[in-house]
Amino acid sequence: MYSWSFFPIFQASDLFLWGLWVTVVYTFGSIVLGLVLGLALCFCRLSGNRALDWVAQGFQELFRCTPLLVQLLWFYYALPLLLGIDIDNHVAAMATLSLYAAAFYAEIFRGGILSIAKGQSEAGAAIGMSKAQIMRRIVLPQASRRMLPAFINQSVIQFKNTSLISVISVADLAYMASVVNGQTYRPLESYTAVAVLYFVILFPLTRLADYIERRLRVSE
Amino acid sequence: MYSWSFFPIFQASDLFLWGLWVTVVYTFGSIVLGLVLGLALCFCRLSGNRALDWVAQGFQELFRCTPLLVQLLWFYYALPLLLGIDIDNHVAAMATLSLYAAAFYAEIFRGGILSIAKGQSEAGAAIGMSKAQIMRRIVLPQASRRMLPAFINQSVIQFKNTSLISVISVADLAYMASVVNGQTYRPLESYTAVAVLYFVILFPLTRLADYIERRLRVSE
Amino acid sequence: QDTVEAVRSRGVLRIPGILNEDPYFNKDPRTGEWRGFAVEMARDIASTLGVKLEVVESSWPNSILDVQSGKADLAFGITATPQRALSVAFSAPTYFNSFVIVSPNPELAKLSWAELNDPKYTFAVDMGSSQDLISQQYLPKAKVLRFKSRDEAIVAVVSGKAVGLVNTMLNGLVMTKKTDAIGRVMVPQPVLSTPSVVAMNYGTDEKWKAFISAWAEYNRRIGNNQTWIVKSLEPFGITLDDMPEGVGFGG
Amino acid sequence: MSVASPAAADTILEARGIAKSFGQLPVLKGIDLALTAGEVVSIIGPSGSGKSTFIRCMNMLERPDAGEIRFRGRRVGARFADHGAEIGQGTLRRHVGMVFQHFNLFPHRTVLQNVTEGPTVVLGQSQKEAEAVAMDYLAQVGLADKRDAWPAQLSGGQKQRVAIARALAMQPDALLLDEVTSALDPELVGEVLGVVRRLADQGMTMAIVTHEISFAAEVSDRVVFMEGGVIAAEGSPQEICREPRHERLKAFLARFNA
Amino acid sequence: MSVASPAAADTILEARGIAKSFGQLPVLKGIDLALTAGEVVSIIGPSGSGKSTFIRCMNMLERPDAGEIRFRGRRVGARFADHGAEIGQGTLRRHVGMVFQHFNLFPHRTVLQNVTEGPTVVLGQSQKEAEAVAMDYLAQVGLADKRDAWPAQLSGGQKQRVAIARALAMQPDALLLDEVTSALDPELVGEVLGVVRRLADQGMTMAIVTHEISFAAEVSDRVVFMEGGVIAAEGSPQEICREPRHERLKAFLARFNA
């Protein structure tokens, strides 16, 4: 029978907390960058300009149809070779995560914007608002409310995805777990600790998404 | 400058194809099992029985809020210890993937069923149909149409997730890529090959999902 | 029932095997056949016990889990450290492993561990391995990139992400034979060597531990272990002459 | 209480003391209404007075908090299946059809399949038998040529006529109609009212919730005015629609001539 | 073509030869209509005849394939901003309000904010100024007390009155109304028609698409009967509604008395 011992894990709690901090920073950073870029992608898709639409769609498909793991390795190893520049692992990790998030966020944004009834834009146009004003004051405020649950859920996935940046040697939570594994040979305990940390952070978020979704469903 | 050489990859194409086959089998198997289990979970959620609802929800949250990687390790190593039985890595991989898929599918199914207007069930009830008949003949056929795009998209993610089973030594596509890496030290080429294989399979699927979604949006 | 009895009645001895870890382990992915000196050692133990050998596929970090969780009876090629000894039981040393730098940059050849411990150097290492522990201890000031597998560490050096990698003598020799771009094996001073042992479940009975330790001690002293190791290096064209000066397996 | 009803032998459907609240809001405060065979009763009243809630209670789509529904003198129980002396909701609904404001056609079935769904699945008729009956009723509502169309291809008036055919195909003893023309373009109202008028002429027992006051006056045997969850006035069309005496009824009718 | 309009000096809004197809389907086949200051024109016609499409062309919500819209004699161009001799769509819409069948209130703004949105954002009025004007118009439609309510808390009739106030707050030269009562409970139709009637009495220039024939007859200076994408008949309410001579117009009107 296996004898559990969480003591070595507690001893290394500074490493776990540091790893958690790194995970949070990369998740949060890539969410913010992904949001900005995703919005840009979404506007390309909705621009009505065929070329922009196609480029944005191609970009999205590229990121949607290949595993993030492979993308990370590519960005870190292959892209610098192709471009003849040096890309640091931290930069590669943040960039790949952000692009990946952007591809998925763009789809959520697009769905949210398209879900706002045409009548709303028309009502804005009928009082003389410009397209930009309609988007900013009428469509986006309503769309963002409506897409909030999907956005939170995608961000939860993003948080979990961040665990993959350890493959290009960024010292996130999963990375720290492996380091502690190597030192203590307590992989079950360290994976359990990681699972608990993830759960403690993500559970409230999924609850929040569900709550907002329920409230929206009632109010509509 | 890196000099690309895909020759060693072609030499190992039998390994790649075998890995692809394993990936497809695990993906497909876990989609089917996840579908059945997800349907059961979804009915628990909608049963109106509080206890069933909570148990199902707890199960879902557990799988939604922790990384699949950690779940795989847990299922393979920790669960057998706790239960005092032996679990083969193939069984562990299939089971974890299926449970993970089920947690996400259940949410899609629930959303789809709830999205069918109450009037449909009432129309069924008004001609004397039982609850089971209404579910089977009225609600599910409509809900399944409507949730098809989300289902396909989740299955695309499932396909990509299957790449993680290599950590418990199931010889999938990602596993074969590392095998070939170790033989040839051509990781860029082998990861590129893997990315292309994933893309070639998943791109048509995401296109299909988009197409169906567009058609549904028009027809509603 | 003690472990010897358990293994005998089961008829198989189980060890974790790791892919792409020549000369320790490797598996032909087409035939599923295992090779490597760790496998030879395990086979010898199995024949001593009169049972068959079964290799359960695993990875370096997971091989410990395999013995901890009872999926395997023994794990080979483990570097014993006091902290790890609190989690698994270790046998007497099977051989001694020296730590080396593998780098295409000849300037590093003359440097000691202390001189390599400089922020201007970036090294690659595989996460959670014994060389990872060594670099934590001896290269705390240098930049260290940790990767999931040895292969990724190799790619980091080949693609210029790191100036060199830290690994064991055995692995280093094989890698330089497999790919030129990785450079050559260098042994910084002082020569660091740690015992490589066999890991067993922490709760194992004394009889089993004593048996494994006796096996390890005997075969190390008599030179069988070295023979198996050297034999495992043969397919790569490595002989004892390729070994740098002053480095051996006997400790 | 005895199971045999004390009401007239030809009472098809009867509501007794029906009360219903949604949360804190009392919507029905004790309603009695009996439908005699062949009778057409119209229910009028302001929005929110509980007309829909009441007519939905009549076939148990809404479960009353108090009071009971009786079908041909037998009490309707809480279960789907018959249980002892009580008949089940399934039995009730098999004999009492309902038509909704928003049609609620099954969008994944063709017109014909919408109509045959009940007879085949609930009554166990053969596909062939059900189709023959269905075509009969589709012809009655003037849509025989649309048998293979999908609901999405129909106009609102056509949808509602299919919904009526779907209810008729169960060969019900009574029909409940809840504002069946409210969701229609004004032009299309006529075609649906025409169908309802013909059903009344053929002697179908019906309870009709409607805002079409003149239609109600013309087609009904009796008109019921609901307000605030009670029946505030009741009588012949003449009494209720043309010579209203009840104050609030007068105010209500006046609004339609604004 | 000269930019100055040959039409009467007091023509506010004019459509000339408007044609529009959706894909292969021609919906408008050349429509001319001029709105003189203070005039109320009602547009009636069967469903699908192109009434909505036409009235939406009048403020360029729908871009015509051929023909032109002129506002106070100036041609409206394809751009949002004024451009040379042509005025932009933004300018047109600032002066010509529109009210929709389904209200289209902004659900994320209170009643007051719905009404001040245009004046503050488009006309650049200060918040205070806009609120004063808004409260004026809310009072006119009888909803001053609902200023802080959310659209979701209003009845259909109240929503439509807010939508009218929102259009009025832009102090438009003309108003376009597209079936503003069709989505309302029959009881609530009166309150909205009352507001429209008062606007007509105050001399607001309006084009009204409606199915309420008697209201159209009563309130309009002119009635236009559209059918199949053309104006099939046009004249005084008396000529069109009470003494129709056009065959299809007769058939159309007959359907409302079914």
Ligand SMILES: Nc1ncnc2c1ncn2[C@@H]1O[C@H](COP(=O)(O)OP(=O)(O)OP(=O)(O)O)[C@@H](O)[C@H]1O
């Ligand atoms: N499912 C429900 N949950 C909560 N309140 C409800 C529900 N259904 C109806 N109500 C409320 O009950 C009251 C009566 O509603 P009902 O639909 O029966 O009125 P109605 O007379 O049919 O009105 P209308 O003419 O507008 O159809 C209303 O105040 C309504 O808001």
Ligand SMILES: Nc1ncnc2c1ncn2[C@@H]1O[C@H](COP(=O)(O)OP(=O)(O)OP(=O)(O)O)[C@@H](O)[C@H]1O
């Ligand atoms: N955006 C659109 N795309 C395609 N066809 C359209 C579109 N808008 C309207 N149509 C079609 O144009 C025709 C005229 O529509 P329109 O809405 O102008 O009619 P209407 O006279 O307003 O009818 P109603 O009385 O039902 O409102 C109809 O056949 C309609 O299906």
Ligand SMILES: [Mg+2]
């Ligand atoms: Mg109602």
Ligand SMILES: [Mg+2]
């Ligand atoms: Mg219209």
